[in-house]
Amino acid sequence: MFHKPNLIDGLSWLAAVGIGLVSTAGAANTEPPADFVFGNGSIYTLDADSNVAAALAVKGGYISSIGRDADIEPLIGIDTKVVDLQGRMVMPGLVDSHMHVLTGGLALLNCDMNYQPVDINQVLAHIQACIEGDGKTADDDWAEVVKLDYPSLVTKNGEVGKRELDKLQTERPIVIQSSDYHTVLLNTRALDLSNITAATPDPPGGKIERLPGGQEYSGVFQDAAARELVNLPPPTEAVRLEACRSALRLLRQAGITTFQDAVAGPDDSPGEWRGHRPRRQHKTWVGLSQNTVAEIKRMNDNSTIGPKPTMKWQAIKGFLDGVITYPARTAAVVDPYCYPVNGSETDGEWAPDPRTMNEPYWSQDILNATLEGLFLAGIDAQLHVDGDRAHPDRKGDFKLGLAHEELSYQDDWARFAALGVDPIMSFQWAQLSSFYIPSTFATLGDYRRGNLQAHRRIEEAGRPIVYGSDWPIDPLDELLALKVAVTRSGDPTNPKSPASFGPPYDGIFPGDPISRESALRAITTNGTRFLRADASIGSLEVGKLADLIALEKNYFEVPEEEIERQRVLVTMVGGEVVFATDDAQSEFGVTPRFPNFGQIGSQLDNRAIGGFDRRSLSKRGVASVARLRRRGQCTHKHRG
Missing domain, CATH: 2.30.40.10 (Urease, subunit C, domain 1)
Structure with a gap:
């Protein structure tokens, strides 16, 4: 020994x-x-x-x-x-270049649908149980629900919104976040408190869904409308701290030693965090103003990375489009989305609909000028890019990451290397799920399937992939993500994988896998290069x-x-x-600085379908998988 x-x-x-x-x-x-x-x-x-x-x-x-x-x-x-x-194997700590740590931590504390493929009755039953169990009685106390598998819900029940949520036995405002975090559902009370009326226009880069007739709102909001119009009160400092502690427990367990929080602001760094941060954080600022550059530089820790945890504010985040998934289809695409004609989504014919074309949220000229100003000021950028049309056109001495690249255009694959731009991709999205089957594959058309999650194509064209989980858009499981990268399939034995729900989600995703070393470098050395930290971390030297x-x-x-x-x-x-x-x-014979989960998980079990961190799903696995296979339904998946 x-x-x-x-x-x-x-x-x-x-x-x-x-x-x-x-x-x-x-x-x-x-x-x-x-x-x-x-x-x-x-x-x-x-x-x-x-x-x-x-x-x-x-x-x-x-x-x-x-x-x-x-x-x-x-x-x-x-x-x-x-x-x-x-x-046993030792390797560098994992580097997650695109995740939402505070959002993920807050989700752990909220009423949690846990990515499960439930119907509207199950949704309402779980929310009702959360409302009755959280001890809040004031009519203005918002009830926030997270990680809803919205595509699966729509497949089961059709369009849902305020009419269904108003059936809950409560006067409290209800807001439900889809697991893609680009769609929210509100009840009438939440709409009223947000001062949203039939006359409220769509904000730039957002969409308010309306009921047939085009006047009355349905309670469904997409993209910027979901973020900017809903008057959800911000969490208190104490709640943020509790959320951060809960999130960091998961990150430590997952082996993540460095991460970039892809949406953050000055209020997303609780003052008491420093005693609980076991890793190196890089923040991306959201929003532009005259004071943006000065504020980022003021908050950034310019010291050399050392053994103690550090927090760097060195990049800004922008959204160029929405998501490709059906029914949202808010991402900018080169060709129109297909739309069901002469039948329903599941059994009808799909044909291109020119009305579904979306422009990127930024014009090319304004985007280029904005990025140039940031780069000249020494600030990097990470841009949300989900469709194949939302690409900037700049070259220079900077770090620019294009997050997600879920659907990419073949002519752009070589441009990543030519421009020195980093594709930040979420490997776990290259597994079959309800976010693709049946409707998203149909709305994209067969000819575009080979351009989904094109990790291998971009790498072969000369630019290595950088990994970002986008948690909590998916369950946090970095090892599952690595498995998906090298097999293009999930794991039927893992309750965090859609494959655990059986056919057709246990099949192979279109496209080619990458090697084990390429996948591992995406979550280590490539990530630290993008984060300007490769001189200090990322490899064991x-x-x-x-x-x-x-x-x-x-x-x-x-x-x-x-x-x-x-x-x-x-x-x-x-x-x-x-x-x-x-x-x-x-x-x-080692004693970690921080205790393991202990009681915190059990305290949160009742808030989440399947328990905190989905851990109790494995105990119910056989029965629930058999049930869901009979229904022919799936689990979760993506976007953020």
Whole structure:
């Protein structure tokens, strides 16, 4: 067993277990002892040569040495914490370049539909239970519901909105967020409190759905209308802090050591966060004003990235379009969407409808001028781009990320490399789900399916992919995302995957997979390059920060179908263990800075269908999967 020697053992213990010391065992060591040593493992450095080592030493939050076990052994002192990996894999910590941490944390505290393919009666029953159980009685207390599988609901029940929500036994305003976070549903009370009338016009970049006849609002809002017209009160500082704590527990467990929060503002950084942030955060500012540049520079931490957590404000976020999914279809596309004719969505013929063409929310000239001003001021940009028509046209010394690229145009694949633009893509969207089957595939037409989630095509054209989960648009499961990237399919055994609901969602998504290393670099080295942090993190090299994770199984060796059937055992940030599973704590003798979930999960179980983090779905898996297969329905999926 690989372990730390005591004063009596000296150095002889290593040879006894066959690790193979050479003559350096007895030589004097002038280097200070390491704080941590990981040995007897497979250390995937993801350096330029993709080297694999057996051991790694950490001192003062940095990687001090990496190589053979014999190379690291002289750095073991009496106070060194030694972890015998017993052949397990260690790799750089995961870098998620597009997620919504505060939004995801708040969703954990709200009434949660948990991406499940429920009908309107089940929706109303769960919301009613949440209302009766949350202890709020004031008529003006908003009830917020999150992660609704809106496409599946529409497939089951047709268009739904305020008329259905008004059946709830409450006077409180109700707002439901679709899991794509581009569509919201409101009851009449919420509409009244938002001062929305039949005369309210569509805002720029948004749409208010109306009932037949075109006058009365339906209670369904898309894109900017969903964000800007609804008077949902902001969460208090205490609620934001609780949300952040809950979210960061999930991130630590997932092995995420660096992330970019893709929609943030000055109120999204609770003052008490600093004691709870176990990782490096990069924020993207939403909104433009004369003071934007000055405010971003004021908030940004310009210090060199070190072992302690940091928060960088270095980019701005913009929305160029909406989403491609049916029935929203608010993304800008090169060709018209198809629309059902001579029948319903499920059994009728679909034909192109020129009326469905959407312009990007920004004109090219204004977008170029805005980006140029930002880049000259030293501020990067990340733009929401879901359709194949919403692309900027700039080249220069900057970091520009195009988030999602769900449907891309083949003529643009080579432009990513030519312009130095980064595609930030969510691998988990390349699995079949109710967001594609049946209506979104039909509305796009067969000829465009090969352009969906074109990870391989963009990579082959010269630009590596950067990964961003877009959580909470999907359940947070980075290992599942990696599996999807290399197989174009989900996992029937994972309740977070649409494939767990059986045919047709357990099939293969159109398009070509990428290699395991390409997928892993998307969530490590490529992400840190985009975030301007690659000199400090992203790979395991001497002099870089000790941001790393230990996996239960070897990602490069397990069969494809088992890539995500494992756990992150240990998460380390800046040389400090911030997460370890209960069994890893016992086996490795490590104590993480933060406790594991404990009671927090159980406290939130009743708010979410299937329980907090969907963990109880696996207990009900067999029965619920059988039920849903008989119905021929699916689960969730995307966008943000």
